[in-house]
Amino acid sequence: MKRKKIVCLLLSGLLTMGLVSGCGSSSSDEGGDAKNETKTEDTKKDDAAKEEASGDKITLRMAWWGSQTRHDATNKVIEMYEEQNPNVDIEAEFYDFDSYFTKLDTLVAAEDPWDIIQMGGNFPKYENSIEYLDSYIEDGTIDVSDTTDAFLKTTQNNNGDQVGISVGTNTYGIAYDPAMFEEAGVPEPTDDWTWDEWKDACLKITEELGVYGSSKMDNFIAGVTQRVSQAEKDANFFNMEGTGLAWDDPEPIADYFAMIQELTEAGAYPDAGAIKEIKDIENDYLVTGDAAMTWVASNQINSIVNAAGREIKVAPVPRMEKDGAYGMIVQSSQMLCVSKTSEYKQEAAKFINYFVNDIEANKVLNGERGVPIMTEVRETVKAQADDSSKMIYDFVDKIGNFPVENSNVISPEPKTEIEDYDKLLIEKVQYGEMTPEEAADDLLEFAKGKF
Known part of the structure; x- marks a missing residue:
């Protein structure tokens, strides 16, 4: 097994970035540039699709924040996925909470966020950089047959777009x-x-x-x-x-x-x-x-x-x-999202599907991000839970049975x-x-x- 490349960073500040825009172009020049830009983007998508289909090596970048327990479990699941998908290499980065969003802000400004993004209730701030997952659910890349509309709605925007897939419910x-x-x-x-x-x-x-x-x-x-x-x-x-x-x-x-x-x-x-x-x-x-x-x-x-x-x-x-x-109320703790600028959106969506549905992977993850939304996964993890983990399920169930109020779980920018x-x-x-x-x-x- 190859050794994982892990990056653990604490940021001291934002990178200073200059944005340069062209000026003085005629409308015809702008039209020509737009066509070339579209063609280049289409070529990138075609190349990415060919690489995914051919089995050529694909590199995905993924990042998250959390405790050492989360880091260790997530890294193990990444290794398991790579063993089953030898053409995929996932470069992992993990941070404390504040440093994570400092880094994400820098990447978003550069229009180069990670392929797979862990996101919380502040997702509206980053929604322009996130690929909606509705089409990946419709074509079966992400299987949601073992969950409910209520769980899916915890990671939808007010228009009903599927911004991400919850990796655990929380309170x-x-x-x-x-x-x-x-x-x-x-x-x-x-x-x-x-x-x-x-x-x-x-x-x-x-x-x-x-x-x-x-x-x-x-x-x-x-x-x-x-x-x-x-x-x-x-x-x-x-x-x-x-x-x-x-x-x-x-x-x-x-x-x-x-x-x-x-x-x-x-x-x-x-x-x-x-x-x-x-x-x-x-x-x-x-x-x-x-x-x-x-x-x-x-x-x-x-x-x-x-x-x-x-x-x-x-x-x-x-x-x-x-x-x-x-x-x-009980809400989604975190979700996994796909970057809109990722060259390998389909492969990123496949990994998210594995992360939320695979039984063996979730035995390792052990509900650390929250109570899983998939029924079979939830029952499997609960059955193996120690006393402290069972406390999580019991507590979430308790709060979930409190009278439901009209609480807003979406955080504006x-x-x-x-x-x-x-x-x-x-x-x-x-x-x-x-x-x-x-x-x-x-x-x-x-x-x-x-x-």
Whole structure:
């Protein structure tokens, strides 16, 4: 077996790129250039099709973000696919989350993204660079006969175009150490616990044990998008069309800012400097024993339990009121997409089909990206699951049975910039540079200005 070429990079910044456009051409010249360009592109497609059909060596580039567990499993599946398809060589790159999208932004600007792209809910930002998969489903290249329309819709845009294929369904929760709760004399979370109960637990644990009550939270989901949906049934921060905001009341957001400020001042929540020390799951403060709780995506439960090496449980995200809306639903964790500029789209689609349908491959992947969407795969993986993996299935099933609200799972293009601004505002509130009310007003004004 040939040795895999793996690239593991942490980027320090974007490449500076110059865009040069021609000028002064006549309309006839432009027409001639367009014809030549079309012919060149058609020739490329013909050459790629011939290579795929002839069995000549094809190189696909693929990248993803995630934990070491994900890296190892994905690399193994790539090797398995290459053994079965000796004419295919897949060059793999993996990154931490932030570096992944920094690199992807650079590649998109150069019109040269990876052939196979791992994508999340921020796909609208990159949709112009993604090949829709409808035709590959229609011709059988990607087999979706063992899943449902509901699962397929988790990776469709508002027009119903199949942007990618989900490689796992996912939701969010609070991972916690039950032994720490018991030692601090704090009751374990219930399925309907509230943010007030979460805050009180953080304060009590810090007082009794001298550790953070909670490690870092996803403050944009917990404090903005989900919180808005908890504040009012069927409410959403972004509108369904992805063209603006559907919310303009700063009060629930300000309340969340105030809670984080209170916990930070009490030493029950890490300040911005301490949060920057958390690079991945393996050194999260819950894992290291320096916190009793942390925010967790359900597909990360297995990794965080294994990294901690002790009993860890997971609870639903707190609500604003015990009988109030939960504000979040099960959704696609990540999906695999095909680049619109790939020379080997058909071969990329074939690999995606293998990734989501092959039983042996999914025994290796073990549902690490989330609960699989294919029925046979899902049942196979669940049957081999250890206790921490079974926790994922049980937790996703639990959240999936909560009353369904009209939650918007598609993130509009400005979402990343708005989320980054929210992080900055949290830091300003933590350091006393802004009041929670000022920060909430500022966030809404900033977000409105991005559309």
